[in-house]
Amino acid sequence: MKYLHEFRDGPKAQALAEQIRRMVTRRWAIMEVCGGQTHSIIRHGIDQILPPEIELIHGPGCPVCVTPVETIDKALAIASQPGVIFCSFGDMLRVPGSREDLFAVKSRGADVRVVYSPLDAVKLAQREPQRQVVFFAIGFETTAPANAMAAKLARQLGLKNFSLLVSHVLVPPAIEAILNSPHNRVQAFLAAGHVCSVMGYWQYPPLAQRYRVPIVVTGFEPLDLLEGIRRAVAQLESGRAEVENAYARVVTYHGNRAAQAVIEEVFTTTDRQWRGIGLIPQSGWRLRPEYADLDAELRFGTAEVQAEESPLCLSGQVLQGIIKPHECPAFGKECTPRTPLGATMVSAEGACAAYYHYGRHRQMPVSG
Amino acid sequence: MNSQPNDSQTDFQGPVCPVPLRDYPEVVLGHGSGGQLTQELIAHLFVPAFGSPELEQLGDAAVLSLAGGQVALATDSFVVQPLFFPGGDIGQLAVHGTINDLAMMGAKPVALAAAFILEEGFSMETLARVVQSMARAAKAAGVSIVTGDTKVVQRGHGDGCYITTTGLGLVRSRVPPAPQRVVPGDAVLLSGTVADHGMAVMSVRQGLEFEAPIRSDTAPLHELVAAMFQACPEIHALRDPTRGGLAAALNEIAQAAGVGIQIDDQAVPVDPVVASACEMLGLDPLAVANEGKLVAFVPQEHASRVLEAMRNHPLGRRAALIGHAVADHPGTVVARTAVGATRVITTQLGEALPRIC
Incomplete structure (x- = not known):
């Protein structure tokens, strides 16, 4: 793969950090929306080389983290049924529902499998016609095209033993919810590059205008992130609030129209509960009524499952940037990757897990 | 819990074994992953039960x-x-x-x-x-x-x-090599690229098939080790970073020796195709298994001689000096990142999970 080492170049990163240092005159709070960006920032220590005036707030863009407890409980209920093969992206397996996680039901005999692509789950359904194959279709706009393709393909193949448990979430309504919050501290956004590669960034100019907030479409490697931050700071310092694309090698204004068409055909927008945050209107996708026969909730009768979140878990405040992960009283104590109270401690993209994994709670100066 | 001594109570229900076994009433896959859960199972169940001085060395x-x-x-x-x-x-x-x-x-x-x-x-x-x-x-x-x-x-x-x-x-x-012999100042040598084996297996595992020309590095290392000992009989510790990867191996040594370890992220060789596959699945190459690599701790003054011996052997051609044991932060492994910042390298909890996107 190209674009890995080139975008991790140390001297170029230092040069970008230096440009930001020279530009900055006051404190600014910038939110990176996507969990993949949070992970990269902590993994490479991007925040350590920024001037102290720049605060990075870790946004809610980790699909594993915001999937409601209720949906996890539905997944557990479906996976536990005899004859079911439950397929999921890997990091959903350790996300706690209200009582346990998918690993636990797997250890008791449930057939839970990790797949990398939903199309692999469709293939599995073809191979195992006597079993019910359910795919856990979660994620932001990024994973939606493949999930929609899986639904289309299953339909074309006439598969009667394939269904989807859908809990898709959308970035722009989440950004708007953060901006509308009375606690909001975010002054600029780094929009999630991969989401924009699918959707484009035509949805953002009205937000930037209405809320007077700079939005910079940003990638995931150190130089991408530093360039996104540099452009956001430049706008903030000069009082501009525009949409810029700092990830032009991947993202275009209109995005991937073929992917959008598939999404449009299979999914329709819906109100969605976000774990730790609450209900955000029109912030999710669900299957269109035409695809109701592929809806695992209907097929397995889990629509009535309800669940409560842990009162100790402050992941909602973390996801809205009100507190940093290590400022939560449960961080590293009641809540660790082994005993996660909330999903932000589970997913590699979760802000709490990123802080824990890279030892931010015991980070110390390094000599030499 | 009954505070009276109770003969019928097995050790692992008592205070010698606190958290992990209570956390998991059943064995989960992570207990066999070589990560933290495996270490806890060994430390809290097997070692207290079998209790031999040789086992306690955890070599x-x-x-x-x-x-x-x-x-x-x-x-x-x-x-x-x-x-x-x-x-x-x-x-x-x-x-x-x-x-x-x-x-x-x-x-x-x-x-x-x-x-x-x-x-x-x-x-x-x-x-x-x-x-x-x-x-x-x-x-x-x-x-x-x-x-x-x-x-x-x-x-x-x-x-x-x-x-x-x-x-x-x-x-x-x-005096055979042992993690406990590692002292601050020791050079950390790695015999070649990491993550090849784990990614080769993952590339063909059901449900995760992806087309990448990645091959396992499985190989017998005893002749490489013999060549290293010939260059320097003073090798302090050796580990083959299998399950849990280099991250787990370095953490085990840091903890056993009571030293800190500092490595340079960019000094760790990773094959570009393997690096891409890891990136795609959201896995850290340092936490992915190897089956034909070793990491050695040797006194700094012998480091270049051992490194040369490694590079002269077919299984150590890409050997590299990746860091040092230090007196700071005992028990903790810290990496200097490409952009000049630092991060702590931890042992994975259990199975490495491919990330969603």
């Missing part, structure tokens, strides 16, 4: 003093799926894995025992391929397979073929 192999000499004893079980993967198979792994555990004690492997647990219905032709591969691997490594055992379990009670090998080796040096 890759145990060193026993027998009749005037020192022998190393190691055992390892192999449950890999699929049985055949690019660059190797379960038979080769079963031979190399135990040879390498012996080699990490600086021992010359002498003989192996092999035990097979086979599932009813398992293809005889496949079994023959596995066994012939084991024989070839043992012959190539100059080690004999001298005894064995076979059991068959009912269909559905096994996964085709499990192999356990046990190996015996002769310890060369009077």
Whole structure:
């Protein structure tokens, strides 16, 4: 793969950090929306080389983290049924529902499998016609095209033993919810590059205008992130609030129209509960009524499952940037990757897990 | 809990074994991952129960003093799926894995025992391929397979073929390498690229198939180790970073030795294709398994000589100095990142999980 080492170049990163240092005159709070960006920032220590005036707030863009407890409980209920093969992206397996996680039901005999692509789950359904194959279709706009393709393909193949448990979430309504919050501290956004590669960034100019907030479409490697931050700071310092694309090698204004068409055909927008945050209107996708026969909730009768979140878990405040992960009283104590109270401690993209994994709670100066 | 002594109570329900076993009423896959859960199972159940001084060393192999000499004893079980993967198979792994555990004690492997647990219905032709591969691997490594055992379990009670090998080796040096011998200032040498084996297996694992020309690095390391000892008999510690990857190996040594370890992220060699596959799946190459690599701690003054010896051996051609043991932050491994910042390298909790996007 190209674009890995080139975008991790140390001297170029230092040069970008230096440009930001020279530009900055006051404190600014910038939110990176996507969990993949949070992970990269902590993994490479991007925040350590920024001037102290720049605060990075870790946004809610980790699909594993915001999937409601209720949906996890539905997944557990479906996976536990005899004859079911439950397929999921890997990091959903350790996300706690209200009582346990998918690993636990797997250890008791449930057939839970990790797949990398939903199309692999469709293939599995073809191979195992006597079993019910359910795919856990979660994620932001990024994973939606493949999930929609899986639904289309299953339909074309006439598969009667394939269904989807859908809990898709959308970035722009989440950004708007953060901006509308009375606690909001975010002054600029780094929009999630991969989401924009699918959707484009035509949805953002009205937000930037209405809320007077700079939005910079940003990638995931150190130089991408530093360039996104540099452009956001430049706008903030000069009082501009525009949409810029700092990830032009991947993202275009209109995005991937073929992917959008598939999404449009299979999914329709819906109100969605976000774990730790609450209900955000029109912030999710669900299957269109035409695809109701592929809806695992209907097929397995889990629509009535309800669940409560842990009162100790402050992941909602973390996801809205009100507190940093290590400022939560449960961080590293009641809540660790082994005993996660909330999903932000589970997913590699979760802000709490990123802080824990890279030892931010015991980070110390390094000599030499 | 009853505070009175109670003979009927087994140790692991008492205070000697606090958190992990209570957290998990059932065994989960993570207990076999080589990560934190495995370490806790060993520390809280096996070591207190078996309680031998050799076991407490928690080396890759145990060193026993027998009749005037020192022998190393190691055992390892192999449950890999699929049985055949690019660059190797379960038979080769079963031979190399135990040879390498012996080699990490600086021992010359002498003989192996092999035990097979086979599932009813398992293809005889496949079994023959596995066994012939084991024989070839043992012959190539100059080690004999001298005894064995076979059991068959009912269909559905096994996964085709499990192999356990046990190996015996002769310890060369009077003071064998051990994590406890590592001191601040020691150079950390890595024998080549990391993450090849784990990604090769993952590339063909059901549900995760992706097309990438990645091959397992499975190889017997005893001759490389012999060459290193020839260059410097003073090697303090050796580890083969198998499950849990380099991250787990470095953390184990940092904790056993009570030293800090600093490495340079960019000094760790990773094949570009492997790096891309890791990136795609959201895995950290430092946490992915290897089967033909070792990490060595040697006194700084001997580092360049050992490194040269490694690079002159076919299995160490891409050997690199990746960092040092330090007096700061004992028990913690810290990496300097590409952009000049730092991060703490931790041991993964359990199975490495491919990320969603």
